Amino acid sequence: MAETGILVVDDEKEIADLVEIYLVSDGYKVYKASSAADGLDILSKEKIHLVLLDIMMPGMDGLTMCRKIRETNNIPIIMLSAKSTDLDKIKGLGNGADDYVTKPFNPLELTARVKAQLRRYTQLNPQSTAENTGGEISLHGLTINRENHRVTVYGEEVKLTPIEFDILYLLASNPGRVFSTDEIFEQVWHEKVYEANNTVMVHIRRLRGKMKEDTRKNKIITTVWGVGYKIEK
Incomplete structure (x- = not known):
């Protein structure tokens, strides 16, 4: 199997x-860059599977770099930042990041998050990915293929990050069921929610934007106010 490349930009x-x-001790091939410009250059030349990206950098900051990566690439991005407020996390996630880790961090926790994102991205366990519907779901103009991670909305392909895909697949594979934000977080991130956070809402907002939900009267993802989100049967 080819080496898994991780780009660290800090x-x-x-x-x-x-x-x-x-990361090297866990068998990953690591590329390092001290600026966003160098990081983007490495990304254009090497096979990178995940990016660890500092927010506060001279010149182009991490948020801007994250947006640039998302213009062409859906690989997982984990933000690293000394800022730990909910607003800072929302900014990071809203710009396209999949996860957000505050400094100082426990390196073992960081590597665990890296592994979780890579599992989601590379689909290392394909035997379990299509257990509900043979791998493809179609409803309300939405088609999701679990095996090749392809999503179309009314025939138009939509490029999603691994996190966005998993949220959408969770809702679509359980039509009519309302999921609270805590349930979505625990099932997609596979972590317990210990405090209120806006992570899920930020990803849902980004997901709706990519699906052009604001241009349609009949939404695919429905908000059940005070409860959570669902996709109708």
């Missing part, structure tokens, strides 16, 4: 070196 050399040590 202008703090000590942090980048520390992350590299842990």
